[in-house]
Amino acid sequence: GENVEQHPSTLSVQEGDSAVIKCTYSDSASNYFPWYKQELGKRPQLIIDIRSNVGEKKDQRIAVTLNKTAKHFSLHITETQPEDSAVYFCAARGQAAGNKLTFGGGTRVLVKP
């Protein structure tokens, strides 16, 4: 089955700096890679996603890159703000039936004012 590794587990940045979170996956047939943000006590919410036929996608201050050869993808947050503080999860959709997502272990991001 799919295995997703996420690093780092915690990340502290100064407001205005950039944050980068990296994930690797094991199933070369995986075709969809979402990123979820989970604020304290809240549900995970999709912030950006990328499909295997695209190398990069950007939405305002967040961007995701995908390297299919190396089987890794990254989330980039620029000009971080205190409201970016949350736990971020990467995930990969493998070839198993049922749209199964395998999640990384999460990265706790703290943006210091």
Add this chain to the structure above:
Amino acid sequence: DTAVSQTPKYLVTQMGNDKSIKCEQNLGHDTMYWYKQDSKKFLKIMFSYNNKELIINETVPNRFSPKSPDKAHLNLHINSLELGDSAVYFCASSQEGLVYEQYFGPGTRLTVT
């Protein structure tokens, strides 16, 4: 007009009891999921139903039994609760096909004492 709703939000119960969590989605999706998020924030899929049919059944104890009366509802019944069952349980839904995004419910925090 909540997209994915769960009840109850909090559940405190004693070891050995049986409890149920209910989930409903009004997005017209055909696939629903149960996830368990433990104290370390790991998100792990437990079950998935597509049009009332079980399609993903991860390695979950038999004490956990999902039921989908129709494609808008997915309930989770847990027998003989154990301390290790304490976690936040998230329901999610998606539409199988070209759109893969999964929408999560608000979660049910289960505490077994």
